[in-house]
Amino acid sequence: MLVFPNAKINIGLNIVEKRADGFHNIQSCFYPVQWTDALEITAAPVFSFESNGISIPGNGQDNLCAKAYQLLTQDFDLPPVKLNLLKSIPIGAGLGGGSSDAAFTLKALNQHFGLDIPVEKQVNYARRLGSDCAFFILNKPAYCFAKGDEFESIDLSLAGKWIVLANPGIHISSAEAYAGVQAKQSALDLRTLLSKPVVDWKHHVKNDFEATLFNKYTLLQDIKAELYNLGAEYASMSGSGSTLYAIFDQEKNLKTNFPKFSVWQGYMR
Numbered sequence: 538m539l540v541f542p543n544a545k546i547n548i549g550l551n552i553v554e555k556r557a558d559g560f561h562n563i564q565s566c567f568y569p570v571q572w573t574d575a576l577e578i579t580a581a582p583v584f585s586f587e588s589n590g591i592s593i594p595g596n597g598q599d600n601l602c603a604k605a606y607q608l609l610t611q612d613f614d615l616p617p618v619k620l621n622l623l624k625s626i627p628i629g630a631g632l633g634g635g636s637s638d639a640a641f642t643l644k645a646l647n648q649h650f651g652l653d654i655p656v657e658k659q660v661n662y663a664r665r666l667g668s669d670c671a672f673f674i675l676n677k678p679a680y681c682f683a684k685g686d687e688f689e690s691i692d693l694s695l696a697g698k699w700i701v702l703a704n705p706g707i708h709i710s711s712a713e714a715y716a717g718v719q720a721k722q723s724a725l726d727l728r729t730l731l732s733k734p735v736v737d738w739k740h741h742v743k744n745d746f747e748a749t750l751f752n753k754y755t756l757l758q759d760i761k762a763e764l765y766n767l768g769a770e771y772a773s774m775s776g777s778g779s780t781l782y783a784i785f786d787q788e789k790n791l792k793t794n795f796p797k798f799s800v801w802q803g804y805m806r
């Protein structure tokens with residue numbers, strides 16, 4: 538079985554409260570984008586995990602795909618499989634690539650072995666693998682809250698808009714990013730702000746990580762300014778960075794504008 542775990546962007550991200558468990562309560566809109574990895578699952582005599590493409594820090598056993606398989610073996614008598622991941626979503630990039638790999642592994646194993654795990658239970662397994670993982674089970678635009686692992690549907694479609702994602706290769710882990718922020722309640726409701734036209738988002742739809750991370754990595758601020766110079770309707774950092782994205786009302790090829798970065802561009806769905 539071959540699946541294509543996709544990235545997400547965060548449209549708006551409020552870090553509203555530090556929790557007793559050390560995590561943060563957030564409010565954000567998660568939106569799928571079609572920058573994808575590829576994951577192949579095949580029957581094998583013993584379990585193995587292999588990855589190609591972008592090199593992933595840590596060993597194979599620590600990989601979120603392997604962890605997703607191991608998690609299901611606690612409750613199901615799963616035959617061994619070979620997981621073969623082709624990694625192309627940048628890592629430590631605010632795009633949730635590792636989380637998506639984990640969620641797609643759960644979904645693919647469920648389907649491949651006919652486990653019939655109800656969606657809500659799949660979401661619960663995903664939550665145990667990481668805060669961002671739960672979203673990728675349904676993989677539809679959602680307003681996310683709590684640790685980013687609770688969600689409700691949102692009436693937002695960017696279908697037909699053009700999006701450009703620019704990653705400058707700075708690896709920022711979620712832990713590093715959260716360590717630098719001071720949580721605060723937000724005055725405005727993100728769902729209300731996102732009900733307005735995209736061109737109106739610029740002044741109100743904010744990512745709370747930007748202030749500290751733009752200070753620490755000034756290049757990120759420069760990329761955002763450049764995306765607006767190039768005509769973006771809205772530009773922002775995604776999640777904990779370091780990817781910046783820009784939404785345009787029509788196709789715009791920016792690959793040559795950022796020759797040293799990893800760039801993905803395409804129509805939104």
Ligand SMILES: C[C@](O)(CO)[C@H](O)COP(=O)(O)OP(=O)(O)OC[C@H]1O[C@@H](n2ccc(N)nc2=O)[C@H](O)[C@@H]1O
Nearest residue numbers: 559560561636667668669670684685711712715776777
């Ligand atoms: C920045 C976002 O990508 C926005 O979508 C996510 O909140 C990050 O989610 P993630 O990478 O899946 O995070 P996890 O793997 O669950 O946690 C990694 C670390 O990030 C911090 N963390 C994560 C999520 C959250 N709501 N509060 C946190 O403080 C914690 O220090 C945690 O130890």
Ligand SMILES: Nc1ncnc2c1ncn2[C@@H]1O[C@H](COP(=O)(O)OP(=O)(O)OP(=O)(O)O)[C@@H](O)[C@H]1O
Nearest residue numbers: 594600601628629630631632633634635638710711
């Ligand atoms: N399949 C995977 N893909 C990427 N990273 C993985 C994977 N499995 C485990 N990891 C570990 O997770 C770390 C990256 O997690 P991190 O949450 O910082 O980034 P991310 O998954 O790219 O997305 P985001 O920055 O949005 O959280 C890597 O350094 C690696 O050690």
